[in-house]
Amino acid sequence: MNPGKAIQNKINGVKQNFADYKKLDSKDKKTYWKEFLLNNALYILLIVAIIYTYIQNSNFLSAASIVNIISLSAANLPIACGIAGCIVLTGTDLSAGRVVGLTACITASLMQSVTYATKMFPNLPVLPIPLVILIVLLVGGIVGWVNGFFVAKFQLHPFIVTLATQLIVYGLLLMYIMINGNNGQPLSGLDQHFNDVVKGSVVSFNAGGARIAIPNYVWLAAVIVIIMWFIWNKTTFGKNMFAVGSNPEAAKVSGVNVMRTTILVHTLAGAMYGLTGFIESSRIGSNTANTGLNYECDAIAACVIGGVSFVGGTGKISGVVLGVFLLRIIFVALNFLSINMNMQYVIKGLIILVACAIDMRKYLVRK
Known part of the structure; x- marks a missing residue:
């Protein structure tokens, strides 16, 4: 569709909605605003929190702080894009964080500098970055495949399956970091070229007399988002994913291979965890x-805030991106307000609870 035509269609839609609103009587208008406030309560609270934080500390919206928020959000975008697919299928993935930990430690062990004193594999040279990416994609994809297989083949609930794989992956991670006498020590001393490629910067700008750099992984995250948007919206696999999430029985009757789709969604999610x-x-x-x-x-909360519904078959990559940014803004704001870390966990839990409650309410109203 032509971008100009798409914008015009949106403008026409807004005009039509306004015209429909004007036709409502006073009682219906009150109901309309009540529903609007309830359905968007979380966004309203987020905006209020941003304004309050800025009033308390104007540095919150400084250029350096905004770049920091973008960078932190970019680091979490791949895992959120992956787990969003599981939620579209009315499931979830509790193993995601541990897969990130395992693939991060694998990457670190393979990318340690050859001169690092406590290098895990002292006789191994620094591997080419594309090869390491392929390895973490494979490791994450295997875990995702296992999740999808047990969910699809044995009709097990994703919560149970991914809880089990979470424990398995964590055990494998604990064993991995003990290899070659490492004894669980932090894996550091990474090759400088690797750091330059991932968190170095090719784009920077001056703001307030300081040079602010945008990390390279922000652009990597942007590429991942574009690829995921294409998969969700422009491929048969994406259409099948939403069909299975909406009604697996109807999708099966329509010729969709439900088992294959479920396995592929979880495998893709695992690959995204590997990239994270x-x-x-x-x-x-x-x-x-x-x-x-x-x-x-954090990924589940971001997805729900972004409109990926646990009732299945609903969600947009743009919503996932928005949810990740909004959630990260809140966490950064809490730090600017010097909120105790323990209290931050409470607030994070409340955000997930409220987001899920609003999502379910929308579903019940539609139903």
Whole structure:
């Protein structure tokens, strides 16, 4: 569709909605605004929180802070895009964070500098970056395939399957970081070229007398988002995913291979977790068994905030991106307000609870 025509169609849609609103009587208008406020309560609270934080600390919306928010969001976009597909299928993935941790530690161990004193594999040269990406994609994809196979083949609930693989992957991670006498020590001392490629910068600008750099992994995340948008919206696989999420029985009758689609969605999700681990290994710089801990919680919250519904068959990549940014803005705001870390976990849990409640309410109203 022509971009100009698409914009014009949206404008016409807004005009039509306004015309329909004007035809409502006073009682219906009150109901309309009540529904609007309830359905968008989380967004309204987020906006209020942003304004309040800026009033308390004007540095919150400085150029450096905005770039920091973008960078932190970009690091979490791949895992959110992956887990969103599982949610579209009315499931979830509790193993995501541990897969990120495993692939981050694998990446770090393969990309340690040859001169690093406690290199895990002392006789192994620094591997080519494309090969390492292929390895983490494969590792993440295998875990995702296992999740999808057990969900599709044995009709097990994704919560149970991914809880089991979460424990399995964590056990494998603990064993991996003990290899060659590493004894669980942090995997650091990464090759400088690797760090330059991932968290180095080819784009920077001056703001307030300081040079602010945009990390390269932001552009990698942007490419991943574009690819995922294409898969969701322009491929038969994407259409099948939404069909299975909406009604698996109807999709099966329509000729969709439900088992194959379910397995592929989880495999793709696992690959996205692998890419997240690849980015995190360099971004963190010192990887341990705790790398990736609770990442799935942030990703699930971002997806629900972005409109990916747990009732299945509903969601957009643009919504996932929006959800990731909004959630990251809140977490950065909490730090600017010096909120205790323990309290941040409480707030994070409340955000997930409220987002899911609003999502279910929308579903019940439609039903």
